[in-house]
Amino acid sequence: MPTPLDLIKKKRAEAVNRVVGRGFLATKRVYVGMATCEIAAGSKDVMDVFQKAISRGLTDIYLSQKGCAGRCNLEPTVEVIEAGKSPVKYGKVDTEKAQQIIERHLKKGQVIQEWVID
Amino acid sequence: MTATYRIIVCDGTACINSGARKLTTLLKEHLDKHGLTENVTIGLSGCLGMCDKGPIMVVNPGYTIYGGLTEADIPEIVEEHLVKGQPIARLAIQEDHLYNRFFRVFGDAKFFGHQMRITLRNCGIIDPESIDDYLSLRGYEALAKAITDMTPDQVVAEVESSGLRGRGGAGFSTGMKWKFTAAQEATTKYVICNADEGDPGAFMDRSAIEGDPHTIVEGMAIAGYAIGASKGIVYIRAEYPLAIQRITKAIEDARAHGLLGDNVLGSDFSFDIEIRLGAGAFVCGEETALIHSIEGARGMPRPRPPYPSVSGLFGQPTLINNVETWANIPVIILDGANWFKTVGTETSKGTKVFALAGKVVNTGLIEVPMGTTLREIIYDIGGGIPDGKCFKAVQTGGPSGGCLPEEYLDTAIDYDSLAKAGSIMGSGGMIVIDEDSCMVDIAKFFLEFTQNESCGKCTPCREGTKRMLEILTRITEGKGQEGDIEKLERLGNMIKKSSLCGLGQSAPNPVLSTIKNFRAEYEEHIREGKCRAKACTNLLTYEITDKCVGCGACRRVCPVAAISGSPKKEHVIDQEKCVKCGMCFNTCKFDAIAKV
Numbered sequence: 001m002p003t004p005l006d007l008i009k010k011k012r013a014e015a016v017n018r019v020v021g022r023g024f025l026a027t028k029r030v031y032v033g034m035a036t037c038e039i040a041a042g043s044k045d046v047m048d049v050f051q052k053a054i055s056r057g058l059t060d061i062y063l064s065q066k067g068c069a070g071r072c073n074l075e076p077t078v079e080v081i082e083a084g085k086s087p088v089k090y091g092k093v094d095t096e097k098a099q100q101i102i103e104r105h106l107k108k109g110q111v112i113q114e115w116v117i118d
Numbered sequence: 119m120t121a122t123y124r125i126i127v128c129d130g131t132a133c134i135n136s137g138a139r140k141l142t143t144l145l146k147e148h149l150d151k152h153g154l155t156e157n158v159t160i161g162l163s164g165c166l167g168m169c170d171k172g173p174i175m176v177v178n179p180g181y182t183i184y185g186g187l188t189e190a191d192i193p194e195i196v197e198e199h200l201v202k203g204q205p206i207a208r209l210a211i212q213e214d215h216l217y218n219r220f221f222r223v224f225g226d227a228k229f230f231g232h233q234m235r236i237t238l239r240n241c242g243i244i245d246p247e248s249i250d251d252y253l254s255l256r257g258y259e260a261l262a263k264a265i266t267d268m269t270p271d272q273v274v275a276e277v278e279s280s281g282l283r284g285r286g287g288a289g290f291s292t293g294m295k296w297k298f299t300a301a302q303e304a305t306t307k308y309v310i311c312n313a314d315e316g317d318p319g320a321f322m323d324r325s326a327i328e329g330d331p332h333t334i335v336e337g338m339a340i341a342g343y344a345i346g347a348s349k350g351i352v353y354i355r356a357e358y359p360l361a362i363q364r365i366t367k368a369i370e371d372a373r374a375h376g377l378l379g380d381n382v383l384g385s386d387f388s389f390d391i392e393i394r395l396g397a398g399a400f401v402c403g404e405e406t407a408l409i410h411s412i413e414g415a416r417g418m419p420r421p422r423p424p425y426p427s428v429s430g431l432f433g434q435p436t437l438i439n440n441v442e443t444w445a446n447i448p449v450i451i452l453d454g455a456n457w458f459k460t461v462g463t464e465t466s467k468g469t470k471v472f473a474l475a476g477k478v479v480n481t482g483l484i485e486v487p488m489g490t491t492l493r494e495i496i497y498d499i500g501g502g503i504p505d506g507k508c509f510k511a512v513q514t515g516g517p518s519g520g521c522l523p524e525e526y527l528d529t530a531i532d533y534d535s536l537a538k539a540g541s542i543m544g545s546g547g548m549i550v551i552d553e554d555s556c557m558v559d560i561a562k563f564f565l566e567f568t569q570n571e572s573c574g575k576c577t578p579c580r581e582g583t584k585r586m587l588e589i590l591t592r593i594t595e596g597k598g599q600e601g602d603i604e605k606l607e608r609l610g611n612m613i614k615k616s617s618l619c620g621l622g623q624s625a626p627n628p629v630l631s632t633i634k635n636f637r638a639e640y641e642e643h644i645r646e647g648k649c650r651a652k653a654c655t656n657l658l659t660y661e662i663t664d665k666c667v668g669c670g671a672c673r674r675v676c677p678v679a680a681i682s683g684s685p686k687k688e689h690v691i692d693q694e695k696c697v698k699c700g701m702c703f704n705t706c707k708f709d710a711i712a713k714v
Contacts, residue, residue, distance in 0.1 A: 003262075004262040004384060005259070005263055008253075008383065009259075012254060015250040015251075016250075019250050036361070037321070065245050067242055068241060069230075069243075071480070072481045
């Protein structure tokens with residue numbers, strides 16, 4: 001009879017598999033803030049831009065929503081995480097900036113320094 | 119080209135004591151020697167919680183954590199890791215703790231680097247609507263560990279030993295609360311999550327639930343196991359629709375995974391959670407009023423004892439904790455009470471979340487170890503006061519708290535030090551006030567709120583706050599009388615002593631603390647009819663100065679036609695007609711309207 005601890009470890013392994021199956025190991029992971037405060041600042045539109053880009057053929061991207069990280073006056077925030085590189089945190093992202101992030105950062109690998117939260 | 123690195127050195131007390139700052143100096147020398155100063159930036163962080171392994175350095179990209187460093191290790195790190203790009207396995211430490219998980223993503227930004235996150239550890243790094251994301255980060259392992267390896271008594275003992283105190287505001291020992299409820303013999307017991315967040319400007323609980331709802335579910339289930347309860351209720355206000363949606367989904371997903379419901383994870387333990395919506399009355403955050411509200415009665419408090427741990431919801435033993443308290447529980451169980459105790463001060467362990475707002479450059483939600491000073495929060499994390507203005511006060515604890523002036527900036531904050539200074543920890547509101555704000559006006563703002571939210575059951579709170587508000591209003595209107603300050607003090611202390619619940623007992627705090635720390639401002643309003651911050655409109659007049667170019671913008675915007683003047687000539691305000699609405703002041707582009 002497996003113990004609850006055995007069971008949860010199995011569940012974790014299955015969960016990790018499912019997350020990987022959803023594309024977690026893509027070269028770049030993009031997180032868009034989707035708490036009430038982020039949405040009020042316009043993050044739904046930003047999310048739309050990324051979703052559309054993916055549906056139109058942008059590949060090797062894992063797109064996820066996230067809760068509020070706490071950086072209120074710079075919302076909406078978007079993070080781009082890539083293995084072997086420092087995580088990049090963008091602040092005050094609107095649809096125009098999201099488009100630029102896709103073109104310059106996601107496609108060409110150029111970090112847009114002036115929008116980075118540091 | 120050499121790769122760019124960002125090194126974060128832990129600047130917590132333990133690491134400083136074991137020589138971290140000396141290592142930083144040495145590191146800079148070696149970087150200089152190798153001509154790497156341009157490629158490597160060095161930042162400092164707050165305590166990273168790995169005090170027994172200090173000094174700690176984190177190298178990004180790659181998030182390599184080096185621990186137990188000595189001066190001899192520095193040249194090696196520079197030459198092997200930073201020059202050749204080979205992390206040094208011998209010095210690296212592997213950590214899989216729950217706390218501070220956010221640091222990997224956010225730690226290199228200054229605003230985040232000085233924080234330590236226990237309760238908000240997953241906020242901003244996982245999809246809150248995905249139980250898979252939560253499970254991947256050791257989610258529900260604390261619950262499984264409790265059921266598998268610990269007896270209910272051991273869980274209670276672990277929470278008690280951690281020193282955790284209630285994060286809703288009063289700071290009562292969480293472990294004691296659990297112990298009292300566990301000790302009761304009853305067929306039914308309840309576990310309640312108090313998510314009735316109502317302080318103006320506070321959003322800690324909303325963000326925690328919206329960012330990581332499973333933590334709350336897991337914490338409550340652990341409590342159910344520990345105290346012998348099989349029913350949990352989340353009491354959350356209806357005006358948080360997204361938080362409600364996410365916690366509802368979390369509960370459903372947990373149920374589908376066998377983490378809630380009958381026989382949790384195949385054990386004998388059964389526990390389920392339902393949601394109850396609050397209509398948004400501030401007093402329903404008080405535990406007995408909250409219980410009445412769930413029972414379907416009017417949300418009013420009752421005298422204690424009996425405490426809810428003895429006779430709570432439907433007369434049964436009930437354990438009520440705040441959202442933030444619940445979020446600590448999985449960490450205490452997995453990372454251990456012994457680790458938890460190392461964070462914080464003598465009497466207040468762990469971290470506290472604050473909603474940092476007001477006149478501060480970086481507003482936001484922050485979590486810092488107990489014992490952090492107000493100065494560190496406002497200047498290191500908050501980035502100081504904007505527009506070159508001067509700091510005047512910081513208001514903690516929302517409408518139940520007080521205003522602390524500059525001399526308290528270096529107070530290490532915990533439950534006791536804030537109480538001693540005349541304010542309270544409260545649930546975590548923190549509003550920074552600059553020289554442009556009038557302290558009487560601020561006290562009036564908070565009292566207006568509590569007066570409005572008073573449920574009316576007990577006379578001191580219902581009548582007393584009303585009378586205090588009348589006095590405050592007349593002071594801000596320039597009609598204050600000699601003796602008003604003393605009257606406010608006498609009434610305030612009386613209300614504090616004789617009110618039934620926490621709402622009334624704390625309602626006078628904003629007034630009493632501003633009188634204590636800013637008495638001169640009250641006196642100026644009463645005796646000289648003067649508001650130094652020029653915030654009380656009844657005590658000032660608007661005048662047009664010689665900067666006026668005669669553009670006519672103020673004349674057109676004035677709702678009572680009090681401004682006259684010909685084009686390109688200096689305009690004048692008729693003080694008889696002026697209603698002091700401030701429209702002209704806000705409209706003028708030439709800074710030609712003065713508050714006098």
